[in-house]
Amino acid sequence: MGVHDEDQRPAPEETRGEFLKYDAPAHALGKAAEAIDRINELQAQRLIRDGVYYIVLVDLVGSTKYMAEYGNQKAAVRIQHFVASSLNALKTADLKNTAIFIKDIGDAVLLIFQHFPDVLRWRASFAEYLDVPAHQPLEIRTCVHLGEVSLEGVNPISLAVSQCFKMEKMVQASDIVLTEPAYCVAWPTLVSAHSAFEDYDAVGLDGFEEPVPLHKVLAADSRALTGLVGEGL
Numbered sequence: 001m002g003v004h005d006e007d008q009r010p011a012p013e014e015t016r017g018e019f020l021k022y023d024a025p026a027h028a029l030g031k032a033a034e035a036i037d038r039i040n041e042l043q044a045q046r047l048i049r050d051g052v053y054y055i056v057l058v059d060l061v062g063s064t065k066y067m068a069e070y071g072n073q074k075a076a077v078r079i080q081h082f083v084a085s086s087l088n089a090l091k092t093a094d095l096k097n098t099a100i101f102i103k104d105i106g107d108a109v110l111l112i113f114q115h116f117p118d119v120l121r122w123r124a125s126f127a128e129y130l131d132v133p134a135h136q137p138l139e140i141r142t143c144v145h146l147g148e149v150s151l152e153g154v155n156p157i158s159l160a161v162s163q164c165f166k167m168e169k170m171v172q173a174s175d176i177v178l179t180e181p182a183y184c185v186a187w188p189t190l191v192s193a194h195s196a197f198e199d200y201d202a203v204g205l206d207g208f209e210e211p212v213p214l215h216k217v218l219a220a221d222s223r224a225l226t227g228l229v230g231e232g233l
Contacts, residue, residue: 050150054119054182055164058086058126059108061139061173079107082138085129086111093118093125102156108168112149112156116186117229119144123176124222139173146182163205167214170203176217176225179205183215191230 060082067075086109090101097115099122104110113119123142130138145167147160163179171177177200178186190196196218202211219225 051148052146053112053114053149054116054186055145055147055149055156055158055160056111056113056119056122057108057143057145057164057168058111058123058140059168061141063107078138082107082130082140083109086126088129089122089125093121095121102151110156110161116144116182116189119186120176120190120217120219120225120229124225127222127225141168141171141173142176143167143171144176144178144182144186146179146185159207163207166205167203167212170201170214175200176219178215178217179203180213180215183213190228192228196228 060079063075063079066078083104086104087101090099090111095115095118097113097118099113099115099118100111102110102112111122113122126140130140143164145160145164147158147163149160150157167177167179178197183197187193187197197215198218200214200216202213204211217225217228219228
């Protein structure tokens with residue numbers, strides 16, 4: 001799919017149909033439909049194209065344990081709040097460039113961004129939406145990778161997306177962790193540059209001969225995340 005393949009792109013209703021095939025929970029359909037409409041709008045304006053993106057995977061830690069202790073119904077409400085918060089944050093964060101909600105997968109959400117400071121702006125807003133008195137504290141982990149992405153409707157066709165999922169279990173609760181490729185491109189966009197990160201671990205990824213180093217963003221809360229961004233680029 002390229003910039004000259006306009007006639008081959010899925011029609012808006014086909015895109016919605018593709019989303020529904022992924023068993024989107026009923027609670028998320030309204031907000032997700034808005035996100036899909038945004039994808040269609042960007043595609044029509046040729047503002048979203050195949051290319052290099054930051055791939056962001058965030059999952060809700062401890063869902064299986066929570067479900068075993070409290071049951072399916074309460075777990076569903078917990079996941080509902082998580083997904084809705086991710087979408088609300090995307091709409092209200094002060095983002096400077098394109099950011100797209102791709103889909104939710106169980107208790108995880110997948111997005112792509114063109115600008116790394118926007119990842120941190122969104123993540124800070126996301127944390128604030130999650131932190132409401134009506135819900136028990138939620139722990140999330142954030143995985144960030146960088147690579148080529150092609151979008152077929154809501155389906156990201158990309159080795160880099162698969163690689164991002166492979167790093168998920170290496171990331172601890174509350175941490176924001178970047179692969180080496182993402183880190184090398186991202187760090188100059190922050191006012192604190194190298195001091196905003198620390199070495200984390202390494203993970204074996206398909207396509208790499210050696211384990212890929214990981215780097216953790218040093219920020220204790222949403223205010224610290226916003227502080228790292230500063231004016232950015």
